[in-house]
Amino acid sequence: MNDLIDRIFRTYNYVKLTDIGRINLEFYKHEHTEIANYFIINAIDCRGFENDEVEVINALEQLENKYSKSVDSDNISFKQQIIESFGNAKEASQIDKNTSAIYLLLFENIENLNNYRNAVYSIEESPNYFKRYVLPYTQKQIEQLENSLSQFSDRTLVDALCQIVDNEDSYFKLVEGKELDSTYGLVIRMFAKLPFLQYKFKTELAPEPIEKQVERALIDKQIKYHQILNNNETNIEEILLLEDDFKI
Secondary structure: HHHHHEEEEEEEEEEEOOOOOEEOOOEEOOOOOOOOOEEEEEEEEEEEEEEEOOHHHHHHHHHHHHHHOEEEEEEEEHHHHHHHHOOOOOHOOOHHHEEEEEEEEEEOOHHHHHOOHHHHHHHHHOOOOOOOEEEEEEHHHHHHHHHHHOOOOOOOHHHHHHHHHOOOOHHHHHHOOOOOOHHHHHHHHHHHOOOOOOOOOOOOOOOHHHHHHHHHHHOOOHHHHHHHHHOOOOOOHHHHHHHHEEEE
């Protein structure tokens, strides 16, 4: 999943700071310093305890501790490590209001999340330090998604993701709570949880007005009748002349 996320970030011109070394934590910033958007990627493997709500919540809460507190006297907080990696004070001063955290939660069976999904997603409502986005997934979904993406090798990564998610049948199945472990289910979550990932809607012509559709379907004689009768001042002579014109 981290590799796919990295490809998406690079597509949008974000770069990973490789000199910030923390287990399961990665940090991205935009290559243009004037764009103050920063992202922490927090990868959590929940497979060993996904049936235990308390353990899952505890795992989610660890990022806040790592971000704000020093592990010991020899190690600075993750936030301070990020600040020190910035090249200028102005950029560092923007970290608090412009940082988002994306929690990648790896499950064996994503349906286990249904037992405590409200508790998990409530972490997104926290006002502390950074915005939060929770993105659960399974290894099966990643493998299926990579296979689907390989079928769109002639498209950009974002276009391929848009093509995968443009599936009305899959959408209704997901709404009904079916096929939660599908490729569609993962991609639709990605569009919802990666703030900069934009779905490209298909450009469609505005539907033809009903009046035009009816007029186009009418035969020539019917159109003339319609035009005459639609006139505020109905002329009986015009109707009689029309009858004469269409006699065989």
